[in-house]
Amino acid sequence: MNERIVPPGEGRAADPNVGSNLRKLRKAKGLSLQRLADESGVSVGMISQVERGLANPSMRLLTSLRRALNISMQELFGEDPVAEPTTTDPNFVRRKANRPVIDLGTLHKELLTPTDQRHLQLMILRLEPGGESGGKALSYPAEKGGLVLSGRVILSVDGEVAELAGGDSFVFDSVSPHFLRNTSDAPAEVLWIIGAVQFDRHL
Template sequence: MMNATGEQLEPDAPEAGRGGRPDAVHASPLGGMIRRLRKEKSLSLKQLSLRSGISIGMLSQVERDVSNPSVRVLSAICQALDAPLSVFFEPVAAGAEELDFVRRAEQRPVLQLGYLNKELLSAKSAHNLQLMILHVDRGGSSGEGLLSYPAEKGGMVLKGEIVLQVGGREAHLRAGDSFAFGASVPHAFRHTGEEPAEVFWIIAPISIDKQL
């Protein structure tokens, strides 16, 4: 598919909201937040494209909420904007009790990425340690190619099955299996099995908290 200028556009990502998630949490619109961050840094779409390696057409679709970015695309955008993933989570209205070291179950924001949703567990004070649950539907994955950024990762499969690739090796993980690997090690994951998967995912600080 081509746009009005004749540029080849990348295929649309899967439709939003397919990944499993608890009903109590709320999803965040991505496009407007990415556009706001880009403009705050006085970057054009072309400049963001050069920084991130993502085509102008795909960036435009993401900003207009026409397409949902894969994990790889969102990670590249985060790094290009020098922004942590947590900035894309919708702020939840404060209750009567506001403790910055606590994240209440009903106050977990969710970021929807098509067949993959990220549910934030980290408390507001945990700026350099990110805890989340990945809800991975059938067909879900981290996207094409391997991810790599300066933060150690670990976690455990809570439900279902995934295949985790770390460097040149793959592991088939089932509920109860845990994992950990070092900073900047190329990695990827994909859903396997019949039921949706849930993965407890930890991102530990190394330098800047760039995340999955």
């Protein structure tokens, strides 16, 4: 697996909450760094740097760790899956005020999916100028789609490139190498959807 540590000159600060969540969940599963590395295909050094907040992991890398730990997207975002609901809303609703967020520097991911949803994930991606998401194919079959809410982004799928603006939408097979990048000088927001094709039960 290719791994990327953000160079200091890029000005992207790692979110310490991501690392602390991963460390807590790994220890709760009784896994050593080496065992998690073996299960996920991510090196011990990279896992250690992520846990200490020294590296900005891609979402593909976080997904590999999440699957190896057998945890949900909600747990990855630091949400307690057994926490008592704070409202009387049905379980298919997530209020704006209760959206967990992962801050990866120039990329922010805000989870929209309610807690009990495991086969469809909805997020809002906020890409600062120079921010990007993706870069490699996922290791499991799924479809991705989305809608550009504001700004302009570049979407590359399997070598084909499209420039997208507010109101433009897209769907593609995530087994193809892909990335989303903001090459403009203004922030961009994208509704990001991941739909299972053959997900295993723990997603």
